[in-house]
Amino acid sequence: xxxxxxxxxxxxxxxxxxxxxxxxxxxxxxxxxxxxxxxxxxxxxxxxxxxxxxxxxxxxxxxxxxxxxxxxxxxxxxxxxxxxxxxxxxxxxxxxxxxxxxxxxxxxxxxxxxxxxxxxxxxxxxxxxxxxxxxxxxxxxxxxxxxxxxxxxxxxxxxxxxxxxxxxxxxxxxxxxxxxxxxxxxxxxxxxxxxxxxxxxxxxxxxxxxxxxxxxxxxxxxxxxxxxxxxxxxxxxxxxxxxxxxxxxxxxxxxxxxxxxxxxxxxxxxxxxxxxxxxxxxxxxxxxxxxxxxxxxxxxxxxxxxxxxxxxxxxxxxxxxxxxxxxxxxxxxxxxxxxxxxxxxxxxxxxxxxxxxxxxxxxxxxxxxxxxxxxxxxxxxxxxxxxxxxxxxxxxxxxxxxxxxxxxxxxxxxxxxxxxxxxxxxxxxxxxxxxxxxxxxxxxxxxxxxxxxxxxxxxxxxxxxxxxxxxxxxxxxxxxxxxxxxxxxxxxxxxxxxxxxxxxxxxxxxxxxxxxxxxxxxxxxxxxxxxxxxxxxxxxxxxxxxxxxxxxxxxxxxxxxx
Ligand SMILES: Cc1cc2nc3c(=O)[nH]c(=O)nc-3n(C[C@H](O)[C@H](O)[C@H](O)COP(=O)(O)OP(=O)(O)OC[C@H]3O[C@@H](n4cnc5c(N)ncnc54)[C@H](O)[C@@H]3O)c2cc1C
Numbered sequence: 001x002x003x004x005x006x007x008x009x010x011x012x013x014x015x016x017x018x019x020x021x022x023x024x025x026x027x028x029x030x031x032x033x034x035x036x037x038x039x040x041x042x043x044x045x046x047x048x049x050x051x052x053x054x055x056x057x058x059x060x061x062x063x064x065x066x067x068x069x070x071x072x073x074x075x076x077x078x079x080x081x082x083x084x085x086x087x088x089x090x091x092x093x094x095x096x097x098x099x100x101x102x103x104x105x106x107x108x109x110x111x112x113x114x115x116x117x118x119x120x121x122x123x124x125x126x127x128x129x130x131x132x133x134x135x136x137x138x139x140x141x142x143x144x145x146x147x148x149x150x151x152x153x154x155x156x157x158x159x160x161x162x163x164x165x166x167x168x169x170x171x172x173x174x175x176x177x178x179x180x181x182x183x184x185x186x187x188x189x190x191x192x193x194x195x196x197x198x199x200x201x202x203x204x205x206x207x208x209x210x211x212x213x214x215x216x217x218x219x220x221x222x223x224x225x226x227x228x229x230x231x232x233x234x235x236x237x238x239x240x241x242x243x244x245x246x247x248x249x250x251x252x253x254x255x256x257x258x259x260x261x262x263x264x265x266x267x268x269x270x271x272x273x274x275x276x277x278x279x280x281x282x283x284x285x286x287x288x289x290x291x292x293x294x295x296x297x298x299x300x301x302x303x304x305x306x307x308x309x310x311x312x313x314x315x316x317x318x319x320x321x322x323x324x325x326x327x328x329x330x331x332x333x334x335x336x337x338x339x340x341x342x343x344x345x346x347x348x349x350x351x352x353x354x355x356x357x358x359x360x361x362x363x364x365x366x367x368x369x370x371x372x373x374x375x376x377x378x379x380x381x382x383x384x385x386x387x388x389x390x391x392x393x394x395x396x397x398x399x400x401x402x403x404x405x406x407x408x409x410x411x412x413x414x415x416x417x418x419x420x421x422x423x424x425x426x427x428x429x430x431x432x433x434x435x436x437x438x439x440x441x442x443x444x445x446x447x448x449x450x451x452x453x454x455x456x457x458x459x460x461x462x463x464x465x466x467x468x469x470x471x472x473x474x475x476x477x478x479x480x481x482x483x484x485x486x487x488x489x490x491x492x493x494x495x496x497x498x499x500x501x502x503x504x505x506x507x508x509x510x511x512x513x514x515x516x517x518x519x520x521x522x523x524x525x526x527x528x529x530x531x532x533x534x535x536x537x538x539x540x541x542x543x544x545x546x547x548x549x550x551x552x553x554x555x556x557x558x559x560x561x562x
Pocket of ligand 1: 027028029030031032033050051052053056057058059060074075076077078079080081082270271272273302303304307335337409471474475476477478482483484485515516517518522523524525526529
């Protein structure tokens, strides 16, 4: 299988000869679309997935465009949320060729004096190293792990279920006393800065927790930062940050192969242009190839909420109230990502003996806060916080022996009004995100790595920069480089996602479901948005069948057919 073209292996086909009528059309083949399609096909429905790009997978894809000997994940790389997701686990993708791989250590943060804070897969090893730097930090880490043991699985269940999470919520409530009761709830709701300061004294321990919160756009002083940081840190501690062997495309490829094995079909190079609505129900999808596919049961849209309500639905099919609320929809931060093909490993100072797959480049919570402060002020950050992926450390098949396939991404404002990093006499970054802008940003990011890894530049064989424009061109959902389908801040979560009053996969149009990261519970590769959409569609179909059986009873009785 070619990891950069999972569509070939997965049996995706070209638009010619589209089915005329199916039970369900899924628009978009991101992880949420593929999860939804698998669940619908498992229920015996005929399912057609339309994907506008030539390759499947959305933000779960890999390629060798930078250098033929290296595989780079085009977007996402680490899948702790898939590892903990009951839906993705139940797909048993390992039976369809998916092999997970792990770096020797999960994640780490380098410091200018050459020491590191490292999250090891063994909690005692993590804690012992933290304790060595600051007495009490190791015990505090182990205490956090015990809380996870008591309630972690139930919290994950409650977060991933449709809102309100009745079944999983009850499970979490019954476990709450063991996890510390209301004190635990208060901790999760408190801002990350406060929680990290209360639990730990050393910056390294604080960053093992806090830097995970910076994966989303929640500021360190925002509600939700602790929940996000605790969740990712504890999943990392207990399950690691796994990567698919061969590249992220192998993950999408396995989902696609599973889908085709149960009768689903994927068509690439075919955009879903319009959802046709009749009498308040989605009845067909018009495609960019000029065809109309009739739909018996459901349309699942793995597109962004603004694309669904602003493009795919005709304006007369969108009620004023929804249109008005969609005007308040907030994107998450933009992103600039750099890929490097390196001749050897990153020459980190004091490199840990067990290489972490993920590296967080920022030493303190203040640095994280400075970066998000700049972004909220519409400034390009002066000292960008880098999320770095050492992919050959996690999966040696990604690069020639001894070499490294590296990436780093950082966040930038959606709308730029200035550059906090511009120095006198040098051109600042304008926010047009043209070639000059993204290259300057990449230089700034590379300089951050060079500070902790002198000699880094000499190992660079090739470099590619994907700015906000390049991301969106490769996946229409990544508007301005937003990677979470909309802000993860509380005002756009739960019943407020994507806008107040929706909160679930169901839309105001019968048979039309929003199944992308713009729906609850949001970004990340956990498949919950797609699974919630598929389950809602199947539930409604069962209800319709039951209602029509009940309605036909009098006739059947009269006709002696009962
Ligand atoms: C740079 C980057 C790094 C990330 N890192 C991680 C990570 O390490 N771990 C993690 O868990 N998450 C990560 N994420 C987030 C994660 O990848 C996304 O949250 C996730 O992919 C969302 O899945 P989705 O199915 O909702 O949408 P997407 O993955 O964006 O897929 C949407 C698909 O729909 C297609 N599409 C859109 N409109 C149409 C249309 N009209 N017709 C047909 N097709 C259409 C697109 O082409 C695309 O294939 C990252 C994201 C980015 C961008």
